[in-house]
Amino acid sequence: MPIYQRSGNVPAKRHVQFRNGSGKLYQEEVFGSRGFDGRYSILYHLYAPTEVRELEVLKANEQPKLVPSSEGFRHRHFRLGDATTFGDAVSGRKVCLVNSDVSIGICAPEDDMEYFYCNGNSDELIFVQEGAGVLHTQFGNLPYKEGDYIVIPKGTIYKMTSATPKADLFLVIETPGNLELPRRYLNEYGQLLEHSPFYSRDILIPENTQPEDKRGDFEVRVKTRSHLMSYHLGHHPFDVVGWDGYLYPFIFNIFDFEPITGRIHMPPPVHQTFAGQNFVVCSFVPRLVDYHPDAIPAPYNHSNLQSDEVLFYVSGNFMSRKGINEGSMTFHPAGIPHGPQPDAMQESIGMTRTTETAVMIDTFQPLNVTMDALDFDDKKYSLSWGTTGDVPSKMGA
């Protein structure tokens, strides 16, 4: 997981007096996961983070509406690249697949956020499919661009500002658990091992910013349980003079993932990038393909038993997979085999590289399809492997 970081001014010891030039105490905040047993950071504020002047319920008991179970389950293809702009980077989110561990959705913001946001329930992983801008947080700023995974721990107060209004497109993953780097990539000291497909230098941490010393009315919308609350603070929430610790937002760009390849087909775990509670996130990036003299670079048919597979197509040449475009997302529920068309297996022989880029989410509990997802549903997809079907291979999964 990300290593110890320190930014701005912090006192020599934790939990001791720390004052500004006028002798006023800074307000210390321990920002921790899993109570006092997980990763944490310590922040020093100009004003008490607990200062709330007013609060109200904006939305109560809001849950995604699910497709009736009577419809059964089948392979699905959602054309998320067709999402029309709506709302902002938070209110514009449409959840498409969900279970108790994770939700997966799309967001094409129409407007910048006019408030601050804090997801009190979930760690967030925002993949930037299109666009660029800045994630402003109490830890500092993180400029984002296409291909970025933006990791935002639960409890982080943030505001997103787009540099390309109406052009951003985000894949949004939320989990009530802790989103972490895979443990098998780390040594006993928490350092990324030599065999891991990325290194600490590839992880961007918030840029140090001057604390905002402003009094007034500042709205922070807080998602807690199934409620959306509006909290009004009497000070700017980005009033942090310094922080240190192990828990903070960061960015990792998918094109900094160094692919692991082999003589014969390498299974998806070699592409793993993040570990969640009962799910994994993998990155398929441009790479050389299998080089055994008798290799079949296209994947074998597979029944991903006890795992639902979601693949979001980022960029590259999907010409061999008719009907799948950038921004497409396929959903292959557990227990139903899937794979390439026989023609695609043959056609892949002799290939030396693939340009496809994709994000995969494998969940170990069943996912539910939401009614919002049906806006993007390609109803022909589940039969496209038939003798008259026309959906051949992707290289990765």
Ligand SMILES: [Fe+2]
């Ligand atoms: Fe697969």
